Amino acid sequence: MEFSQFDAAQIRIARPTGQINQMIRFYEEGLGLKRIGGFSQHNGYDGVMFGLPHAQYHLEFTQHTEEASTAPVPHADSLLVFYLPNLDEVTGITSKLKKMGYREVESENPYWSNGGVTIEDPDGWRIVFMNTEGI
16 A cells, blocks of 8 residues: 555654753753643653644653663754744844853754754754745
């Protein structure tokens, strides 16, 4: 049976981390994403979920509560891209993150440098704030 599309109710992008408190600071305080859920001591894991208003997709970060876990080392072109049509928003959010101690990095793919700003999160994953309407 071949499917050309399917009707998913939600999409969750989940990622392990060894520093959940720093991830909360980056995504909630720095980016201003809304915390839409979380859990503690659930089958040995703590977790937090962030989303955008009115969206059926979200990010989840989990950390094992007893083991010292480390996140996998991301490739330099592993990206989470936010398309922001308003340049003032790009400037505001990236300035705030830089003041919080996060650094701007050169994009692996030069496409993202043309109208975009790339900043690494605490685990080294790259977040691109692209000043366009999106795709």
